Amino acid sequence: MIKFENVGLRYGLGPEVLSDLTFQIKPNSMQFLTGPSGAGKTSLLRLMLMSLRPTRGLVTVFGKDAASITPEQLPAIRRKIGVVFQDFRLLDHLTTYENVALPLRVRGSSESSYRSDVTDLLGWVGLGERMHVLPPVLSGGEKQRVAIARALIDQPDILLADEPTGNVDPPLARRLMRLFLELHRSGTAVILATHDLGLMDQFNARRLVLNQGRLQIYD
């Protein structure tokens, strides 16, 4: 689904943040992406999301060379990828409900077709009572769950989640992990960036470990 071949990345003229990455994300797979803070996890996710272009190497997404994808083709590909940003990126002027419904709205679905899906999902992530509030009122953990719900709502083929349990206490983190596992079980390839070793130890999954720009894979 996503294939990296000898990919390297540097920001501007700086040192290489990622070097010589070669790996593959298979359909319906589950993996952690880990490494110390500053190791390049976010950068790697951005490469997979095609919001960043590698300095060298080949990125293939859904069988297409990422460099050859035109602006017109990009939205259709984006729709198959759900993202949870480290900083959530919620729209502050829209309610929780509207934020989660946004991916469906931009696909042109009518509200009546998704309303119950959105309210159900919000209930499942424990935000049933917070649907009508604006994000600035939410706590960090609540925002995080809104961001997760928004990434899941259209059941993407790939889920990229950047530190999705970074702002919640361990019990809630475990609950969210179950959510991701469930998503994985239902057919989505999940990539979770985290530096929470304790959490990873509780779940058995493939690990991609970044250190000093290099990637080690533990299947």
Place this chain on the structure above:
Amino acid sequence: MTKAPEKPTPVPKPDQQVGSQPRPIIEAENFAQPPKRKGRTKRLHSGSEIVPTETIAGQALMFVIAIMSFLACLTLGTVTIINQTAHDWQSDISREVTIQIRPFDNVEMDKAVREASKIALGFEGISKVIALNDDAAAKLLEPWLGTGLNIEELPVPKLLTVTIESDAKPDFEAMREALKVNVPGSSLDDHRAWVDRLNTMAWAMVMVGISIFSLVMAATILTVIFATRGAMDSNRNVVEVLHFVGADAGFISNEFQQHFLKLGLKGAASGGAAATLLFIALGLWSSASIGTPQADQIKALFGTFSLGLSGYIGIIIVLVLIAFLTALTTRITVHRYVNSLYSYNSGGK
């Protein structure tokens, strides 16, 4: 989550999912559903549009569009009036030609006048020939020569006014030739030089009007481009989020375009209304002050200030054009911006 005791609930299955089978998203036991509160209706909707309109410099832009529309309509109206007046003049002038007979030593004026009218009337399309009699000529010359003159004693040329049937096009060249041969000292003035000059002037005014109009339009478009870019920059976060959740350029530009179309329509309507009121006021003023020297002078120059139906239709077309151009400009600007954002080739940033 300490809100409510966890209780197992059945696994929810969203049933109308795209794709093959419904995919349960989560084991519901993981999350406690807080008890539903009754009797309180909370709105799921913020009432905001996806692109928050407060962040767009709407007032200022609408004002600029209103001013531009006002100027465009003013230009259009003025050009219409000038064009109409020039046209009126021209048809008045070309319905008459003048034959002038200068006194010659050995020519009897009365006979010459008769001869000339006979020749003129012999042509097709001439309805009548009137010789200016001596009294009328004296009256015409009064401001220069004073009263009490015996005009017959002066070598004043005789004037014959030749009226042409409407729509007829008599052969003036042949008439001129015939007069030259048969009536010495005569000349035919078909006012061609005047008409030509008038045409040139009217044409020049129309050109000036079109230039001003184009400049106003260009300024409007540039203003809208800047405003759109500003709106995009201050909503960059929104645009990026939309783009990450899969919105295409068309969706995003629709969001902006709707808003700008509204602004454009409002601005254009108020500018156009102001221009229309101005023309109506001028028209009322010029008809109220008929008879005063200023009004006569203005009337001579501009005809009446009435725009006429075509003028008002023109104004409406201009307004629709401005609103449409505003929306179109927004669309193109947003498309460019979004495509540059989508462009994977723009490099790491």
